[in-house]
Amino acid sequence: MRADLELIYDWIPEHARILDLGCGDGTLLAALARHKNVTGYGLEIDPDGIAACLGQGVNVLEQNLDDGLGNFVDDACDLVIMTQALQVLRRPDAMLDEMLRVAPECIIAFPNFAYWKHRLHLTFRGRMPVSRSLPHAWYDTPNIHLSTFQDFAQLCRDKGVTIVDEAVGSADHEGHWTSRWWPNLFGETAIFRVRRGR
Amino acid sequence: MSASFPSDSVGVVTPQIATFESPLALACGKTLERFELVYETYGTLNAERSNAVLICHALSGHHHAAGYHTADERKPGWWDAYIGPGKVIDTDRFFVISLNNLGGCHGSTGPASLNPQTGHQWGPTFPVMTVADWVHSQARLADQLGIERFAAVVGGSLGGMQAMQWTIAYPERVANVAVIAATPRLSAQNIAFNEVARQAIRSDPDFHDGWYADHEAIPKLGLKLARMIGHITYLSEHSMGSRFGRDLRSDQLNFGYDVEFQVESYLRHQGDTFSTRFDANTYLLMTKALDYFDPAGQHGGDLAAALAPVACPYLVVSFTTDWRFAPARSRELVRALLRAGKSVSYINVDSPHGHDAFLLPNEQYEAVFGSYMRRIHADITGETA
Numbered sequence: 126m127r128a129d130l131e132l133i134y135d136w137i138p139e140h141a142r143i144l145d146l147g148c149g150d151g152t153l154l155a156a157l158a159r160h161k162n163v164t165g166y167g168l169e170i171d172p173d174g175i176a177a178c179l180g181q182g183v184n185v186l187e188q189n190l191d192d193g194l195g196n197f198v199d200d201a202c203d204l205v206i207m208t209q210a211l212q213v214l215r216r217p218d219a220m221l222d223e224m225l226r227v228a229p230e231c232i233i234a235f236p237n238f239a240y241w242k243h244r245l246h247l248t249f250r251g252r253m254p255v256s257r258s259l260p261h262a263w264y265d266t267p268n269i270h271l272s273t274f275q276d277f278a279q280l281c282r283d284k285g286v287t288i289v290d291e292a293v294g295s296a297d298h299e300g301h302w303t304s305r306w307w308p309n310l311f312g313e314t315a316i317f318r319v320r321r322g323r
Numbered sequence: 324m325s326a327s328f329p330s331d332s333v334g335v336v337t338p339q340i341a342t343f344e345s346p347l348a349l350a351c352g353k354t355l356e357r358f359e360l361v362y363e364t365y366g367t368l369n370a371e372r373s374n375a376v377l378i379c380h381a382l383s384g385h386h387h388a389a390g391y392h393t394a395d396e397r398k399p400g401w402w403d404a405y406i407g408p409g410k411v412i413d414t415d416r417f418f419v420i421s422l423n424n425l426g427g428c429h430g431s432t433g434p435a436s437l438n439p440q441t442g443h444q445w446g447p448t449f450p451v452m453t454v455a456d457w458v459h460s461q462a463r464l465a466d467q468l469g470i471e472r473f474a475a476v477v478g479g480s481l482g483g484m485q486a487m488q489w490t491i492a493y494p495e496r497v498a499n500v501a502v503i504a505a506t507p508r509l510s511a512q513n514i515a516f517n518e519v520a521r522q523a524i525r526s527d528p529d530f531h532d533g534w535y536a537d538h539e540a541i542p543k544l545g546l547k548l549a550r551m552i553g554h555i556t557y558l559s560e561h562s563m564g565s566r567f568g569r570d571l572r573s574d575q576l577n578f579g580y581d582v583e584f585q586v587e588s589y590l591r592h593q594g595d596t597f598s599t600r601f602d603a604n605t606y607l608l609m610t611k612a613l614d615y616f617d618p619a620g621q622h623g624g625d626l627a628a629a630l631a632p633v634a635c636p637y638l639v640v641s642f643t644t645d646w647r648f649a650p651a652r653s654r655e656l657v658r659a660l661l662r663a664g665k666s667v668s669y670i671n672v673d674s675p676h677g678h679d680a681f682l683l684p685n686e687q688y689e690a691v692f693g694s695y696m697r698r699i700h701a702d703i704t705g706e707t708a
Contacts, residue, residue, distance in 0.1 A: 166661070172687045175670050180694040182702070184636065186657065187670045196658040 126152055128294055129208055129234045129314050136232060136290065136318060137163060142202040144168070144227060146190055146220075147210035151178035158183070165202060191215045197227040204230050211235040211277075212268040218280060225286065225321045237293060237308075237315040239273035244310075258313050274309040281319055290318035331407045332399065333365040333390035333414050338430060341467050347460060350453040350615075356439060360464050361430030362386050362422035365406060366414035368470075373703050375470045376412060377461065378402065378421040379478030379485035382553070382609050383601060385429035388421035389414075402479075404684050411693045416700045417474065424485075425460050426452040426609070428602035435536065435602055447533025447604055454481075454616045458488045462496065472496050474699055479503040479681035480648065481609070484616045487656070491618055494634040499699050501638040501692065504645055504681040506652035507626050507659065508617040513647065516556055517610040520549035524603050533604050542603045547594030549606060554593050559644035559677030619659075626659035636666035638695050640688065642680040643673050668695070 126134065130153045137143065139161045145154050148167025151174070157163035166184045169175050178185035188196075190207075191214060205224040211217045212235050224231040236258040237243075246254035253263040261268065272280075274293060281288050293312020308315070328334050338361050347355045363386050368375060378388050380401070389406035391399055406412045406419055423431040426449060434449040465473070476497050478486040483505025489497050509517075524530060527545030531538045555563075567586035582588045622628035637660055641653035650671045660667040672688045674680035680688070 164666075166667075172670070172673075172691065175668075176690045176694040179638070179668055179691060180698050182636075182698050183668075184666050185668045196654070196661055198662060201661070 126156065129316055132292060132294065132316060133206060133208065133232050133234065137161060137204060139163070141165075141204050144194075144197065144202050144205045146205065146207040146224070148178065148183070148185060149174050151181050151183035151185060153206070154178070154183045155181040190220065193219075194223045194227050199226055200229065201227045204228050204232065206232045208234040209236070212270050212272065214270060217270050217272070218284070221280065221284065221286070225319070229321045230289070230318065232316065232318050233277070234314055234316040235272065235277070236268070237274045237312045238271040239275065239309045240313045241310050242313075256313075274312055274315040277315060277317060281317070285323055287320040287323055288317055289320050292316045327394070328391065331409050332403065333407050335394055336363050336365065336387075336390040336392065336400075338363050338386055338392075340430065341464055343460075343463050343467070347456070347463070349450050349456045351450050353450040355425070355432065355450065358425060358432040358460065359430075360422050360425070360432070360460060362420060362464060363388065363390075364421075365389050365419040366417050368418040369703075372470055373472070373474060374417050374700070375465075375468075375473050376417045376419045377465070377473050377476045377489075378406070378412075378419060379461070379476065379482035380421070380424065381478075381480035381482050382613065383597070383606075384482065385427060386421050386423040386431075387429070389419070402682060404682065405692070411689055411696055412477065413696065413700070417696075420464070420468065422461065422464060424452070424457045426605055426612075428605040433602070434533075434604035434608065444536050446536060449604060449608065451611050452608055454484045454488045454612055455492060457485055457612070458492050461485070461489075462493055465496070472498055474703055475499040475501060475696070477501040477503070478505070480505055480678065481613055484613075487618065488616075490633045490635055490637070491629060494632045497635045498702075499635050499638070499695075501640065501695065502653075502656065503640040504642055504648055504678055505656075506648040507619060507656045509614055510652075514614050516552060517614055519552050521607055521610055523548035523552070524607060530603060535603065541598070543598040546598035546601060546603055546606065547591070550597035550601075551590045551594040554590060556647040557678045559646065559675060561644060561675045562677055562679075565675070626655065627662035630659055630663045630665060633660070633663065633665045637668065638692070639667060639669045640681070640692065641671045642676070642678070643671055644675055645678045645680060647678040
């Protein structure tokens with residue numbers, strides 16, 4: 126499992142009802158269902174991902190996240206997870222509201238644009254960073270709302286959302302998860318666990 | 324099996340007839356004292372009787388879903404693209420049952436059968452059937468075949484409504500369900516198209532109020548028109564356009580009312596063929612069953628409440644260019660299932676072919692549907708898909 130998914134996996138309690146936005150091939154949901162009796166749905170737009178989910182018995186809905194979560198009622202589940210999707214959304218702030226409408230808590234992972242390698246890239250080469258976590262060129266990237274660890278923390282404060290837990294790490298599969306020192310500088314991926322209200 | 328069939332065909336199949344001697348109470352208040360259902364099976368039932376898949380047919384469908392009736396038949400069953408060895412509904416893995424619904428005109432008890440009470444054809448007095456009635460009769464067939472629980476109930480269009488109804492009426496007898504290109508209820512526009520089709524049939528002078536058999540007549544014109552209007556709703560504007568465009572049959576305009584455009588020729592041909600192979604009373608009855616289907620109706624319009632008994636995971640499939648039962652109708656079903664807290668998966672398959680897409684080969688549809696069916700089989704055998 127991808128390093129960020131492994132960390133998220135550990136954060137999720139047994140028997141939780143979850144919604145995984147941009148669930149890919151359903152790896153996380155399948156593992157949670159098998160070992161933690163978690164139930165829920167994944168949302169995905171890639172047909173190959175959808176087929177892979179169905180093959181694992183993961184409930185998956187073809188749904189564009191930019192269309193919102195209108196088909197889910199308030200408090201439809203315990204937890205909403207969104208990994209590597211925040212930066213491709215038209216309105217990440219509106220999605221945060223939506224996520225905290227359908228569940229009291231959510232976990233969000235995204236590439237931290239303030240990662241030191243990205244900073245070096247921009248500072249010394251004067252070009253938009255291209256890296257493991259941001260592999261696209263500026264003109265064809267799906268990432269239209271890049272942000273930093275601190276940007277997201279600020280958004281939560283502005284919205285009155287409580288940050289329950291935060292972590293950073295490298296997107297490497299071995300996943301060395303660093304401590305909390307200078308996360309904005311050393312975290313390649315930012316992971317937040319936030320709760321509705323203060 | 325003839326060597327001329329493709330290797331992924333079920334080959335020659337022989338329809339069978341199941342007879343039911345105990346009465347079946349119908350939604351309309353009437354009772355069928357006895358009835359027969361014609362059906363076909365493909366594949367082998369396993370020892371645990373856990374690998375049965377029920378196929379429910381659409382408006383003009385029947386029991387012949389796969390394979391060929393004779394060695395020299397050219398056209399296979401209506402869903403042959405999806406049923407066969409190694410296909411999406413893999414007959415090497417599943418025992419597939421496909422029947423002709425009550426009221427049909429392909430061998431099951433219907434308007435052309437004899438009414439035992441009068442010794443005369445039922446004709447227009449054959450009871451109007453509902454989707455729920457069909458599902459009850461299908462459950463009787465399952466009883467007779469010794470199938471307590473289906474691995475999956477699968478249906479497209481009107482067949483999808485039956486699949487839906489199965490999960491409401493017999494939740495304990497369905498392990499999985501696939502509802503394809505269907506809708507939880509018809510829209511006013513859908514009913515309007517059906518009504519035009521019915522009026523076309525009923526206003527044909529050869530219809531004789533449904534007693535055409537007594538007059539040795541067939542309301543061919545009415546059936547033809549009904550099929551033509553129906554057929555338009557099965558195709559998309561794009562598929563019609565790319566297939567026929569504005570192509571003419573001859574080089575020039577004739578300034579008359581004979582067939583000029585290719586699309587006219589095609590529709591007339593479809594209508595003509597249909598008018599000789601389909602029964603008018605059956606067509607009327609099938610369109611009524613479509614119009615009446617509305618599980619939410621008994622729950623004050625609350626579809627989620629109607630779906631409360633559901634106990635199996637749903638696969639809901641729609642097609643991007645289907646305007647008869649548009650993707651929005653499938654999403655209504657998905658939303659209600661979510662609200663009811665049920666397991667559901669949904670995909671809107673990219674296809675240019677309109678409503679008919681559910682019958683046609685399509686890579687994305689096959690990948691998703693196939694993956695779902697392989698998982699069902701893995702659940703039965705305890706293997707990983």
